[in-house]
Amino acid sequence: MIRPPAARALSMVLGVLLAGPVGAAWAQEGEPAAANPPAAPPRIAAHDFLMDGGDQARIVWEQSPDDPANVSAYAIYRSRTDAEIQKKIKDDRAKFIAGRKTEATKAILGEDWKTMLDTLTPQQRIDIRAARAEAAKAAAAEFDAGAMNDPASEDNRFLLHGSTKSLELKYEVDKLDRANAYVFMVKAVGKDFSKSAGAVTDAPMSPTLEWFDGTPVQSGGRFWLVWIVLIFCGAVVFWIRHARRGKPIRVRKIAGLEAVDEAVGRATEMGRPCLFVPGIQDMNDIQTIAGITVLARVARTAAEYDAKVEVPTARSLVMTTCRETVQAAYLSAGRPDAYNQDLIYYVTDEQFGYVAYLSGMMVREKPAACFYMGTFYAESLILAETGNAIGAIQIAGTAMPAQLPFFVAACDYTLIGEEFFAASAYLSGSPEELGSLKGQDLGKVIVAVLMILGIGMMTLASMVGEQSGLGERLSAAVKFLKDVILT
Amino acid sequence: MNRETTVWTVVFLLGAVLLAIRGVMVGGLFGTAYVKVDEREFVKVATDDGETLWVDAHDEDALDYDLTQAPESDRRRWTTAEQATPIEYQQAVADDPNQTQYRFSLSRTLGIWIAAFFTLAIFSFLYKDNPFYKVAESVVVGVSAAYWMVVGFWNVLVPNLFGMIEPRLVNTWAMPGLDSTENHWIFIVPLVFGIMLLMRLSPKGSWIARWPLAFFIGVFCGIRLLGFLHADFLSQIRNSVVSLYVTDGGGMDILWDSLRNLILVIGVLACLVYFFFSFEHKGMVGRTARLGIWFLMITFGAGFGFTVMGRIALLAIRLEFLFDDWLWLIDPTSKRLADVAGMLMPSLSIIT
């Protein structure tokens, strides 16, 4: 990249003269007051995190005597590993020498040297080469002698990791490697951004790895998550077993699910195919799996009615899985002969290539029933509107909040979010699957309880006032709920 | 059908006429593309410490070496071309009639016309399915399928499979920059999975293709189960824990903010009731669920309204491509000399 002339002019001038004139040039805006660095924090310590991946440490220090009078922030550094130091020095050296070479070239060719490179005479090239070699040698010598080459120099040894504001006396350093030992340094940053001397931890420490993830430790990390997961899964399992024992399970109807069979039936009467679109995501998306379980039902009904189900997919793996599913469905319907795997085919991974194909295919083959079950993005409306134009019954199910509006607006029935996942349970009709719905409901109860509890305490706290003893206790409880249980 | 044919004939005649008018009225070229060509040369040189490296002959580093000695075998040349605006081309020619850096690009001009054709072909579907759309459709399916296969090969298989199992091999071939030499034998596993998957192609072994699928379905069920409970479930509850009596602000704000939070909480709870499966939507539950549906409907309305804006922008961009890059009817970003730009239409502006 070519530097703007101004920059080149400057670096030239300044390269020769020192920063003095610049200071003068800026004098009219008032010289900065003489640097007045605050005193360093008197004491500093580094602690390993309990229950973490062995890549974090907490640094705590004592307030600098000048804080808050003359401290705007604290800067936290960690020591570089030997490898890092070596690399830094190597890079700095290369940069330093390259810079000197450029200066040497400039000295000969002048400011516009970059534009002249292609028009140099052989003699010029020889001279420049010599000058650059000279400069490089000198620069190398200077660098090796200087402080930049000293691995122990503070600049080489410490890496600024982050900062806290004044009066904030702890900081969590992350992205550490537990194979190394680190020293940490904190500097107080003055109001004029001059820095105090560094307070350095005395002994190097290396973070340790624990067997359970409790980070951030003060919030109990994933302890509470374990409980929530156990309660939820426990509930689902319980209800499934409950159903297996033949106890009745009562669930409400979901409009649209009844319509599935009806839609297939209608397609059969009209002698037109059904179209099933399992979304545009791959098998690593649960929505695709949920969609395919719905396909299982659609395919079986189709097999019974002897209707044709066409399944174009946007992913090879989805195609494979859909074939397994549909084949199995035809088998269970006792019509293995009727199964035709060519009706389940891969189109393209490209979202809009896939849609282009689908809309074309829809207007040509005029399917009587269209099912959109899976992950959808912008294409949702293109499909739904095209389907509507050909007068098909359309049933959509997705958990993409952004696309629900379009399906709701353009389809006959839409399974909204959770209903879509519930659908497979309903359609399979097997009681044990219905059991899982009870588990989901329990989850919702948990939500309601936690919310009402938290909101109640918080509201009460702000009514009686944070300061009052009760208010304090309440807000502490809320804080625990929010920052410990719910993180 | 007869009506169809007439419509199409009309459309094409109209198009032809318009293009002709465009050519005559505005005059000059249109739909042409220009490039700025760069000659690159790289030369193999020996450093002082005996290593060999390649330097860009036109770059500063080349100054450190005597390139005249290098034999042809140690030189590599190619040209790169980057898009140039018509105005840049026109100016370059004006400055120096026999300059070669800025050139008219046939391939890109052709490209613009093809792109324009495809754009119109897709739009034509809005009127009715037709051969042009079918062509466009076939092309986009073919091209995009191949595109993702190529991407999968160069961006996934080469670096993440071959590059992991045998870096040295990849290093000497496609990724000289790759400096790791460590073999991650574990990546044999996905390779084996892949081979198992391909067993589908053999009539007998299709059952073994289920194994890798089963494995990944299981794995991702595990991941998503926790992922969703941890992220969405907990965090959404967390965000919903708000005070119904907001004191900061003062004055009317107390009322408004408190009211806002109240509505928020009621909304969330009502919607949850709507999703409840255990009870029929009757009586009290029914009424609450109804309220839930109302909230959902408002949400959907908002979602719809918000998205419309972006969708229209997309159409605008396509049309700008047709009018600006292809037909040169408008020139908002002054890519061309003034006498070509915007002659057709007087720029009209209502009280800006």
Added chain:
Amino acid sequence: MKRTAPMIILALGGFVLLVAYFIPYTQGWGEDAALWFDILAAIAFILGGGNLLKIHLKKMSDKVPGWGYSAVCVASFLAMLTVGLLKIGVHPNEQFPDYRWSGTYDQVGSPFWWLYEYGFKPLTATMFAMLAFYVASAAFRAFRAKNFEAILLLGTAFIILLGRTFAGVFLTGFIPEDSPMAGLKLENLTMYVMQVFNTAGNRAIMIGIALGVASTSLKVLLGVDRSYLGSGEE
């Protein structure tokens, strides 16, 4: 065997990842799994692409009506594939001029880039742009005040649509900025709808989805729901 083996593999994989989530050392496994999956998906292209070719070549050989389009599809497919995989017309990476394969496959100026730039991009972008038309017809057709729900839906859409243009600002422009009624200015209404109602609705939907995903995953892991494994529900 053919059915139980996959079930075991599935459950094993799933529960291992469940536990791994809580152990710092194994937390990275999730990403590894994703990486592996991408590899499998990339290999699976052989199935997908092969299937694509098979279908269209069959159409061509059977001379079914419109087989010409299949020919176009196959041609563009093979063209893109060849120039891409063989890196035709791609010059080497500048750091490694003597490595013929070191250039990137989608280098500007290469045939692959040309096909992408003038075929792939305009086609997909235009398809995307079609949405502008479909939102219009959807609005005209579906936004009818059939019942209170529908009124809410279209009412909100109405407010937002207005609030996002000068028209809306103009309509309620007479309300002064600092009056207590300022809240009724369309642009402010838009903001409230987004901040309160939209948030509430989406929050509930997301909670529901989280529960749905979790229980579906669990059902799969427990083998309650096996349809996708080709075992059907019998």
Added chain:
Amino acid sequence: MYEFFKNLDRRWVFLLMLLAVAVPILLEAKFPEKATGLATAVFTEVENLEAGAPVLLAFDFDPASEGELGPMATAFVRHCCEKKLRMYFLTLWPVGPRMVEDAVARVIKADFPELKYGDDWVNLGYKSGYEGVIKVIVTDLKQLYTTDHFGTSIGNIPMMEHIQSVQDFDLVINVSAGYAGTKEWVQYASTPFPNIRIVAGCTGVQAPLLYPYIPSQLPGLLGAIKGAAEYEKLVLDKYGANHPVRDADGNPVLDEDGNPVIPGKYLEGIRRMGPQMVAHILMIMLIIVGNVIYFVERSREGR
């Protein structure tokens, strides 16, 4: 009439939509903009600065979102130039430097040649590390930025003399298309260090996610092309004709009614709002017509 609308072929709707978008583009129609509260807030934040005040412009976007954010970037840079503010560009996105150079070429090099690199503006370029970069430069900018984008040592750039950290800037202007962007700047700069003031322009997708930060941590926000248009409007009203289109001899080109022509680059947002506006109104009309038909229908069935 009613019958025609009742079973209206949707292709008429398509045609209307096409016209609604195409015609304004062809006529380059521009509609009046009225700045809403948020845009005005952004404008006043910049407007209230003294000449020579240091301003950090963080351009965290890429070509993909330039359509939406390019106009904002242009307007921001122009406003800063007109106010004679010192501009410090940096970016957390690898392709960001190109976006910066584009904006600089569009505005500074074209219309403000008197501004000198190193004195009035500097491009600090890209640094990897997402929010990590922000965490560091809020207390020590020079730790990370030892040279500018072109390799000039920071020590040789006069305008860097007085800059130690982000807190030294009177204002941070962030144009962001996602991660890392406005959210990160708010979380790691203005939240812990309230003396850092941030205004932002973002894509339509992001805007709703940023509402919660308004106004305490984020005084002003420009959302999508609409926001860009409003801001352009404000800048135009104040500095409109300062840099008109000039002919070969450098005289300003005048339009029909003798006003100097404003270069298209300063009207991008407003221009793109033209089709938006018409199309939105069409949508609203469609909804109304649709419902009128519906009610007529119902009343007829009623009889």
